[in-house]
Amino acid sequence: MKRVAKKTITRSLLYIRILEKLIESGTHIVSSKQLADMMGLSDVKIRKDISNFGKVGRPRIGYKTFELKKILEDFVLQNIVHAVLFGVGNLGSAILKYPGFHQDRIKIVAAFDKDKSKVGKKINGVSVYSVKNAVKIISKTHAEIGIIAVPEKHSQNIADVIVSSGVKGIVNFSPISISVPEKVFVRDIDLSIEFLSLMYEMRHK
Amino acid sequence: MKRVAKKTITRSLLYIRILEKLIESGTHIVSSKQLADMMGLSDVKIRKDISNFGKVGRPRIGYKTFELKKILEDFVLQNIVHAVLFGVGNLGSAILKYPGFHQDRIKIVAAFDKDKSKVGKKINGVSVYSVKNAVKIISKTHAEIGIIAVPEKHSQNIADVIVSSGVKGIVNFSPISISVPEKVFVRDIDLSIEFLSLMYEMRHK
DNA sequence: GTCTAATTGTTAAATAATTCACGGATAAAG
């Protein structure tokens, strides 16, 4: 199968969300132009993205919302994503309590913290465990992604724990780069950099 | 001045952070290769990025950490960034309490919520106001960026408030696209999409 | 039926970003 551009994948995930909303509201047909307006993109880009997955629209009509959603899902989603969280602090708690992940088929199956007062608690149905038991619990839960929400000085240590449990994907919220083996994929989410680069863009355009 | 690539800007912001750490630890000289290893990038990319800002390194030696930091800052930073936050919920509170923004010269100068039980409180030194007073307070504080951390069904409404206050930059944490005039810049931070696209990458590489 | 206007899908062109390849500088060794 042809390699699909990374940006096409992230946009396709957004299309799926919009299509869900359209379907829910009873809309059966949508054109690339309508989708484009809803998302602030160009219609060509949307058609180009979709063309990666086959010929699914009809000229003069548009796309059937349900059919398009199905096709996109078949290519870019599959199952529920299981994740474990490290660090049940301010950010970690917000993540645990966020209901949107469930809607997007992301399930947090366990959380870990080194603070004994947090271990044993349940937040939004998710149990908080001691980091000592992480490897054991992760292998039991078949988690696929580890979330790092601990203070940066502990991030590498937690990354090592995640790697040693066999998990191959990490979402890292701490503002430092972690070292992992090549076969482990890391997504860094750095909020400060988002603010600062937005600021740069505002000043230079 | 030559236009600098967007990705070069975000990486340069990361270089600044690493350089700060190196300077703090007493390191005076660093090579592109060392920086590359610390960040998981290639050394060429780092040299190419830096070359946008002039000839600052010395062959056979490397870069003076302090000098490089200064030059990068002159190009990609300037002042403190002032932001206002809408929605003091789980995520909004985490943002208010995060000390890292201060280190990165981002200052949250006011927060707004529609929940009366939150209005009047102070979180980490930041006062929470009623949304009704937002335009007035924003113009007084000279905020440059508005942060949207309200439930998605209110996001467009809050975006309109932010725009009508004259603020030209928005960081949007809600999982929907907001409509704003062309001259307003929006950065969408969509956590679900990060998880799902990471999952895709893990399955296809 | 024929025409028209709308909309898709695709090829080609343009733009953006990365990687390669290597020349030039220079500190340190001898």
Add this chain to the structure above:
DNA sequence: CTTTATCCGTGAATTATTTAACAATTAGAC
């Protein structure tokens, strides 16, 4: 003072992504 190994800077090549241009399709008007 010459050699050598190292590291920077950069033009050219490659790869990735977006945008433009347009042919093909077809529902609906007439």
